[in-house]
Amino acid sequence: MIDPTRSASVADPFHHPAFLYRNRDEYLAGTVGFVRQGLAAGEPVAVAVPTANLTLLRAALGADAAAVRLLDMTVAGRNPGRIIPGVLRAFADEHPATRVRIIGEPVWAARSALEYPACIQHEALINAAFADRDVTILCPYDITALPAQAIADAWATHPHMIDAGGETVSDAYDPGRIVESGNRRLPEPPATAVRLAFDGDSLPQARRAATDFARRHGMSEERVADVELLVGEATTNSVVHAGGGGTLALWCVDAQLRCQIRDRGYIADPLIGRLPASLLTPGGRGLLLINQIADLVRIHTRPAGTTLHLHLALA
Secondary structure, eight states: OOOTTOOOOTTOSOBOEEEEEOSHHHHHHHHHHHHHHHHHTTOOEEEEEOHHHHHHHHHHHGGGGGGSEEEEHHHHTSSGGGHIIIIIHHHHHTOTTSOEEEEEOOOOTTOOTTTHHHHHHHHHHHHHHTTTOSEEEEEEEETTTSOHHHHHHHHHHOSEEEETTEEEEOTTOOHHHHHHHHSOOOOOOOTTSEEEEEEGGGHHHHHHHHHHHHHHTTOOHHHHHHHHHHHHHHHHHHHHHSSSEEEEEEEEETTEEEEEEEESOOOOOTTTTSSOOOTTSOSOOHHHHHHHHSSEEEEEEETTEEEEEEEEEOO
16 A cells, blocks of 8 residues: 655655745746756656646747646546546656656636646645655645645645745655645535435445436436446445445536545555556455546545545536
8 A cells, every 4th residue: 555644755856836926927947947858858748737827838938838738727627536647647657767847737717616626636646646656746735825824734735845946855744744635525415316225235226316317417328428437337336335325415516516435445555546546456446437537536434434535517
């Protein structure tokens, strides 16, 4: 098991600084320079940032943009739980023999309060997911648009900080505390939610209840198929790994379908579902698949049981 509390070591080839910027000029000065230094050193470079900043960077890089993998983080990282396996590790694992550098901006002002705990857990877990890898991941933070708590959390999730004055070691680095702070109790479904218990014999009924609910609320058949797959994976995990069953709740709010699966299991490793799954490793793919499909995944887990929330846009 990877220890999410692992501290950064001077000898660790992995480098994970937060970049604090105040305006467009500071943003471009830090990010364009970072990209071009990597290209000059022959390092593969990827950039995953929100739409507006991606447009800025593409224009500023000019012809160099063609040599960089450019991703819109509002799409690729809509669910923070998919960023490590689907964006960061996916790119780094393509280049195992050379150092790579990545700009990843998972926290921006338009992130919702529901998304934010998953974002900071993601940032804290990067350090364990890339321990001893030859990778540099630069994470920009807009200190004029983000709340003070987000900047404080950046100091806790990044071993190094960069601003206009240069790079310093973070004296507040404490990723284990941030991982646990994101493991918080989730909102209860409303009284109007559809609820049912399930076990191994009633898995088909649970899937059918979810797909019928999705259709009644106007989901396309393509998205209904996603709902069936998500609920099928989550409820099967409960049956196989968490005492043989659980409860399912379904409701809609803010143009989203939400599913709650509650069972008696415990997820001891916070990186489960956030790392690429080897073909030689048995199991471990259910939560990874869920992270790739859902728009947001939130988990509250304790030895007494686990609650999983899945969010999918209706449209």
